[in-house]
Amino acid sequence: MTGGQIAGAATLPSVPPTVPLQDTVLLPERLGELTGLDGFGLGGELLATFIAAFIVGNLMLAMTGVAGPWAKRKITAAFTDRIAVNRLGPAGLFIILADSVRLLSKELVVPENADRPAYDLAPIVVASSALLGFAVIPMGSGIHLADPEVGLAYVFAISGIASLGLVMAGYASSNKYSLLGGLRAVAQNIAYEIPLVITGMSIVIFAGTLQMGEIVSAQAKPLLTIAGISIPSWYALVNPFAFVLFLVANFAEVGRNPFDTPEAPTEIVAGYQTEYSSVYFVLIYLGEFLHIFLGGAIIATIFLGGPAGPGPAALGIVWFIIKIWAVFFATQWLRSAVPRVRIDQLIEIGWKGLLVLSFANLVLTAAIVGLIA
Amino acid sequence: MCVRFEPSNVTEMNDWIAIGALALVGVLIPFGMMAVSYLLRPTVPETSKRATYESGEIPTGGTRIRFNIQYYMVALLFVVFDIETVLLFPWAVAYQDALAADIPLVRALGPMLLFVAILLVGLAWAWRTGAVQWARTPRQLETDRP
Numbered sequence: 447m448t449g450g451q452i453a454g455a456a457t458l459p460s461v462p463p464t465v466p467l468q469d470t471v472l473l474p475e476r477l478g479e480l481t482g483l484d485g486f487g488l489g490g491e492l493l494a495t496f497i498a499a500f501i502v503g504n505l506m507l508a509m510t511g512v513a514g515p516w517a518k519r520k521i522t523a524a525f526t527d528r529i530a531v532n533r534l535g536p537a538g539l540f541i542i543l544a545d546s547v548r549l550l551s552k553e554l555v556v557p558e559n560a561d562r563p564a565y566d567l568a569p570i571v572v573a574s575s576a577l578l579g580f581a582v583i584p585m586g587s588g589i590h591l592a593d594p595e596v597g598l599a600y601v602f603a604i605s606g607i608a609s610l611g612l613v614m615a616g617y618a619s620s621n622k623y624s625l626l627g628g629l630r631a632v633a634q635n636i637a638y639e640i641p642l643v644i645t646g647m648s649i650v651i652f653a654g655t656l657q658m659g660e661i662v663s664a665q666a667k668p669l670l671t672i673a674g675i676s677i678p679s680w681y682a683l684v685n686p687f688a689f690v691l692f693l694v695a696n697f698a699e700v701g702r703n704p705f706d707t708p709e710a711p712t713e714i715v716a717g718y719q720t721e722y723s724s725v726y727f728v729l730i731y732l733g734e735f736l737h738i739f740l741g742g743a744i745i746a747t748i749f750l751g752g753p754a755g756p757g758p759a760a761l762g763i764v765w766f767i768i769k770i771w772a773v774f775f776a777t778q779w780l781r782s783a784v785p786r787v788r789i790d791q792l793i794e795i796g797w798k799g800l801l802v803l804s805f806a807n808l809v810l811t812a813a814i815v816g817l818i819a
Numbered sequence: 820m821c822v823r824f825e826p827s828n829v830t831e832m833n834d835w836i837a838i839g840a841l842a843l844v845g846v847l848i849p850f851g852m853m854a855v856s857y858l859l860r861p862t863v864p865e866t867s868k869r870a871t872y873e874s875g876e877i878p879t880g881g882t883r884i885r886f887n888i889q890y891y892m893v894a895l896l897f898v899v900f901d902i903e904t905v906l907l908f909p910w911a912v913a914y915q916d917a918l919a920a921d922i923p924l925v926r927a928l929g930p931m932l933l934f935v936a937i938l939l940v941g942l943a944w945a946w947r948t949g950a951v952q953w954a955r956t957p958r959q960l961e962t963d964r965p
Contacts, residue, residue: 474837492836499840503848550852551859558869559882574845581841591841592834599908600838620882621871629890636897643904647911654915656908720872725856729849790953793893797951801900801942805935808907812914816928819918 472590473498499581502591506580509767510735513774515545521775525782546728554724557620564618569722569729571611576736579604582658583743586753586762590659597658598650598748602643605699605740608733609635612708612718615730619721627717630789631701631708637796638698638705641804645692648804648811649681649748662752682749688807689749693776695800696741698792701734702777704784707792742773892950896942903938907931 478484478494486493516531516539523530531538556565582597584590594600609632616628653661669679682689698705709717719730746752746769753762787795871878910931917927945951 472833472837474833474840491833492840495833495837495840496843499837499844503841503844507848547859550856551861553861553863554856555868557871559871570846570849573849574842577845577848578838578842581838592837594834594838621873622880622882622884623873625882625884626886629886633890633893636901637893640897640900640904644907647904647907650908650911651914654912656912715872715874724860725853728852728856788954793889793951793953797893797896797942798946805939809932809935812928812931815915816918816924819915 471588472593473502473588474591476588498591502580502585502589503577505585505589506577506736506739507732509739509770510732511542511546513739514731514735515542517774518778521778522782525779549728550725552724552727554726557721559620560721561618561620564614566726568611568615568618569726569733571614572608572733573729573736575604575607575611576733576740578607579740580743583740583747584658584662584752585743586764586766587760589763593657593659595655595657598646598656598661601658601740601744602639602646605737605744606635606639608737611733615722616718619718621721623714623716624718624720626714627708627720630714631718633789634698634701634705634708634792634796637793638695638800641691641796641800642695642699644801644804644808645688645695646744646748648685648688648808651808651811651815652681652684653748658747658752661748662754665751666754678751678754680749680751680754685807685811688811691800691804691807692745692749695804696745696773697777697780698796698800700737700741700777702738703781704787705792706781706786707789710786738774738777739770742770745773746770887953889950889953892945896945896950899941900938903934906934 474491474495475484477498478491481494481497483490483494483497519530519541520537522528531541534540534544556562579601581591582594582601584593612631612635613628616624616626616631619625649661650656653664655661655664665678665680667679668676669683670677677683697703701708707713709719714720719727722730743766746766750769753766755761755765755768757765871882873879914927918924
């Protein structure tokens, strides 16, 4: 890995353009050195790795905590001319704590006829599968847990596990609306998974690797220079068509508007989560928000240059968080702005529209790259 | 492709240990939350409380309803396309290298085009038989009528 350059470094003369943005040292090793744990052999290394994983996991948990009880309400309120939470703390931020206590202290009502092991396992599967995807995401400032060679394929595979959790939740609840919601969720996820992966593949053609760190550093190369400002070759700029396709497929994959048919309240109550209460509801909700952020993280990494941005490399995590929050904001914007599609429309858009377009994008990208080379 | 025995394989190993560590954290966080909730929440058993939710009404009919066969059709279609994406990934990774090694475009791109074309024939078949069309338009209903 050569180490990328800061995007738009030419605009900031004070920063030397050779500062490596993408650290080759991963977080577990760095923590091991920092705390001296690597001196204790394998046990110390394992402990350092665990601490690193704990940091990454809780970072994402904290973001979900801000997004779920607070940001979602504030954004929706702004779109609908309301104020939303404003009583507890500055701008109502302490509602996060109050809401966590409120939700966790609710009585757990398990419906009769529930299929017990599956009913209990489903929320855990949904929540942890989302968290697991963040292992390979380079978040900048050295926060990067692992960088296996199959990074991109891994992250797609892991995010697919959520479908299993949702169908488990839907079936085990023993409620017809839950069952329909679970089936819709899985039909939707499989319909949009393929455009998602195929479009991601058109990016792999540019990068020539599945390794996330390499994909990010490949995007640091300048695309073109206009009036002394060098524009990095973020793949969203190199192939905007793929970016739009990926964005749409991602919204469907995480089940947000206009593709939130699996939990359409006007049709099937709340879909697969109808029968879930208390901590189980929190876990499913958490899993959904983590999936939105995971989708945002994939978009940021393969299309928006990962943690790249103006300023010193230490700011990487800030840029990364801004990028994934931008994707989150887009989901909430769509939630307020666009109507929901019907399930039959959803399937047709997926299989007849996006799938064909994503194959066209892949073939065209390959052909253009081949002809230029 | 042969397996490389280079120092990079050591870090590769560490990568999967780190992913395993995150899996552990990913399971511990839900269990931690469940433990906290167990300590906080009340338990007030009552039989009607556990009834299947149907918007406040008394539930009608069984819960194992019949659902549309189309869900099964798209799942079958998905299996085909998902295997296909797995097979395309190595091609996508090797494509630039192949071009750089002066392999002619027909050999680098041609087989993939053929592969995708075969799959698209499958999609066209599914399209024609209506596997991906869930609702019928009024005109189709008109022609179906005997």
